[in-house]
Amino acid sequence: MSPLVLANPKGLYDPTAHGYSHVARVAPGSRLIYIAGQGGENESGALQPDFRLQVRQALSNLRTALESAGAGVGDVAKLTVLIVDHSEERLKVFGSELERAWTAGMKPTCTLIPVPRLALDGMLFEVEAVAVLPA
Secondary structure, three states: OOOEEEEOOOOOOOOOOOOOOOOEOOOOOOEEEEEEEEEOOOOOOEEEHHHHHHHHHHHHHHHHHHOOOOOOOOHEEEEEEEEEOOHHEEEEEEEHHHHHHHHHOOOOOOEEEEEEEOOOOOOOEEEEEEEOOOO
């Protein structure tokens, strides 16, 4: 049995087009991995000025952090996304970049929070994650 099951129960709208699932069920005894907020900075700390490139870099950074713990995107139960100056257009960008990063399969549960500012000047996007691995 997988330590993580993602589901979209009947009675709730289908969130697939928006790139997330409603429910993540974690098996007892599983190991939880918490990934700190990842922004669009590269290894040297430089930020791209473009929102899409920051999202792409942040998701790449997330993948690197997951891999360092022996996990992958398919092990992610929950994302929390922070977007500066959120708009429908930025939501579409995030959705397409998430699809690119996750490819096939169910997307994790996700909460998107519009914010006026993030930690660094010029930072437009941040994503944190909780992943699940077998005991």
